[in-house]
Amino acid sequence: MTVFRDFAGNYDRRALLRSSMLVGAGAALMSSGNAAFAATDARTAIRAAAQAQRDANVKRIQDWIALPSIAAENRNMTEGAQYMAQLARDAGFTGVKIIPTDGHPGVFGVMDNGAKTTLGIYFMYDVKQFDPAEWSSPPLEARIVDKPNWGKAIVGRGAVNQKGPEATLLASLHAMKAAGFKPPVNLVLIAEGEEEIGSPHFRQLATHSEVMPALKKAGGIFIPASWQGPDGEVQVNLGSKGVVELELVASGEKWGRGPKGDIHSSRKAMVDSPAWRLIMALQTLVTPDGNTPAIDGWFENVRPLTAREKELIAQVAAASDEAKDMASLGVTHWIDDLPYQQALERLASQPTVNIEGLVGGYTGPGGKTILPGRAVAKLDLRLVPNQTRAEAERKLRAHLDKHGFSDVETNFSGGYDPTETAEDSRLIQAELATYKALGIQASLNPRLAGSWPGAVFTAPPLSIPAGHFGIGHGSGAHAPDEYYVIDSSNPKVAGIVDATMGYVEMMYQFAAV
Incomplete structure (x- = not known):
């Protein structure tokens, strides 16, 4: 037996x-x-x-x-x-x-x-x-x-x-x-x-x-x-969602403004800052709260949730413990204080623009009073059906160019479709x-x-x-x-x-x- x-x-x-x-x-x-x-x-x-x-x-x-x-x-x-x-x-x-x-x-x-x-x-x-x-x-x-x-x-x-x-x-x-x-x-x-x-x-x-x-x-x-x-x-x-991994780079060298290397921060009164340039470019990628992509044409091909998908998410929400979910993530609120089921629907249905890291200038102990000549943002873009990696890369580059940031480099390193x-x-x-x-x-x-x-x-x-x-x-x-x-x-x-x-x-x- x-x-x-x-x-x-x-x-x-x-x-x-x-x-x-x-x-x-x-x-x-x-x-x-x-x-x-x-x-x-x-x-x-x-x-x-x-x-x-x-x-x-x-x-x-x-x-x-x-x-x-x-x-x-x-x-x-x-x-x-x-x-x-x-x-x-x-x-x-x-x-x-x-x-x-x-x-x-x-x-x-x-x-x-x-x-x-x-x-x-x-x-x-x-x-x-x-x-x-x-x-x-x-x-x-x-x-x-x-x-x-x-x-x-x-x-x-x-x-x-x-x-x-x-x-x-x-x-x-x-x-x-x-x-x-x-x-x-x-x-x-x-x-x-x-x-x-x-x-x-x-x-x-x-x-x-x-x-x-x-x-x-x-x-x-x-x-x-x-x-x-x-x-x-x-x-x-x-x-599963698709993903695009990349870095955005703003530099005085590519911009033609600001320093080509780090200089003393006292010069900020007369010299442009590549670090601020990067921040301004990043702000155009999302809504003011940082929660929704604002890249031109980003939602053009996004497929909404089907009735069956919403039904399945409702079942997941009913069978899950919201408090445990929050505790495991170390958070106390969902975006817009959404109810749990709606937050899960957003999780499944929405593409994202996420900043993995920001690097520029000096980040060690104390201050160094420099104006950095270069700043980098590490990003990942999550994609949903019917988006594609190729479409996302093309639209991001076109968006930056359209909004006057043709000097900001887009270095794509990997990714794939949903x-x-x-x-x-x-x-x-x-x-x-x-x-x-x-x-x-x-x-x-x-x-x-x-x-x-x-x-x-x-x-x-x-x-x-x-x-x-x-x-x-x-x-x-x-x-x-x-x-x-x-x-x-x-x-x-x-x-x-x-x-x-x-x-x-x-x-x-x-x-x-």
């Missing part, structure tokens, strides 16, 4: 009953591989293997964190690709290759399990920059610390974004191999090293002559994630079936406000469903003290062994849909 356990490791009779009902009601829909999974002790054997490999799986994450590949700094990019390739080979992928691009390389591999169905897996092996002085635990040491209300967690750059979840998916393949079971789907793995700089060359990788034919066989592709909330809840995203995946697609239905089988509350979310290069998959020439999947918890992406829970103290939230089993379940459910 198959043994089911809850996330605390206790026998779960309700899960056993639920599974029996699912098997009885859905046997006609199951592939032979999924039926075998339900009818034998496969779950028990694979879970036992995952438990036995737990320490090795944790160490795999720690070792990976110790090698940071940071595209923005050109740090360890060759080594990162080589390490990713070896991780793939160790997990059973064959034909693993490092694929060059005009930027940093990607990694590609396949796993032919003789199945009728193919599932794609997207990885990123790069991470964001970090300042060790801001961390309470060294960002590359991947120490295990106690996280109140969550349990024991690995702290390190890339812990949850995305090395922890990705290594946990690899752990599912190791566990299945150790237990003597082949995955019920063929797998295609594509990994890039430039996601954190906007994936500027990812399309080259995905459409490579060896990679694209393999991807086109996939019925869907997902990026591993670990986003369980405190009540164990998850969201299934039907899309992503949309149909609610009735095989991928989304498999995710929902998996969460149901695991007894996890899942809600459909029309659009993730964050971004990933899923549009490369969902748009021609590939045109395959793309999304996120995974259980477990982590937080702090792009921030100090980023973490990934490995031993959960919350019975509703998965630790690394249960998260490993979540990916196993997903493969079988995908084969069955």
Whole structure:
């Protein structure tokens, strides 16, 4: 008899009953591989293997964190690709290759399990920059610390974004191999090293002559994630916003006014300021409150929310805790003091112009009394359907020129279009079936406000469903003290062994849909 356990490791009779009902009601829909999974002790054997490999799986994450590949700094990019390739080979992928691009390389591999169905897996092996002085635990040491209300967690750059979840998916393949079971789907793995700089060359990788034919066989592709909330809840995203990353630069040299380099601030009475020039340009990009883009033509192609999307957002709002959401973000008000549901509608539907950082002149201790010759603003622009990256870049440049800021440089560094995946697609239905089988509350979310290069998959020439999947918890992406829970103290939230089993379940459910 198959043994089911809850996330605390206790026998779960309700899960056993639920599974029996699912098997009885859905046997006609199951592939032979999924039926075998339900009818034998496969779950028990694979879970036992995952438990036995737990320490090795944790160490795999720690070792990976110790090698940071940071595209923005050109740090360890060759080594990162080589390490990713070896991780793939160790997990059973064959034909693993490092694929060059005009930027940093990607990694590609396949796993032919003789199945009728193919599932794609997207990885990123790069991470964001970090300042060790801001961390309470060294960002590359991947120490295990106690996280109140969550349990024991690995702290390190890339812990949850995305090395922890990705290594946990690899752990599912190791566990299945150790237990003597082949995955019920063929797998295609594509990994890039430039996601954190906007994936500027990812399309080259995905459409490579060896990679694209393999991807086109996939019925869907997902990026591993670990986003369980405190009540164990998850969201299934039907899309993600697109993004454009860039910097605006105002300089005396380009402007023809102001100094070419820093000069004494006493000269401000007679010399123009490039820093103020940049501020004036920035003010034209948004409404006076800074909350709505004012770039000429920006909303021309923006698609409003559909009735179904509004319905789904209402369900998300009803199932969420607004106070906890605010607390997790460290905020006390939404824009315009909107009610929670309307704030969530705005989150899903509105494009944004965000200032990531402003740099100009002296920012150290005390004053330096200079008039800087150059100032830089780091921006990201979030896009919604039916905007495109190309349109956004073109309209921003035209707006600045029209408003008299032709001297302000626009240095675009990366980005991609928004992503949309149909609610009735095989991928989304498999995710929902998996969460149901695991007894996890899942809600459909029309659009993730964050971004990933899923549009490369969902748009021609590939045109395959793309999304996120995974259980477990982590937080702090792009921030100090980023973490990934490995031993959960919350019975509703998965630790690394249960998260490993979540990916196993997903493969079988995908084969069955």
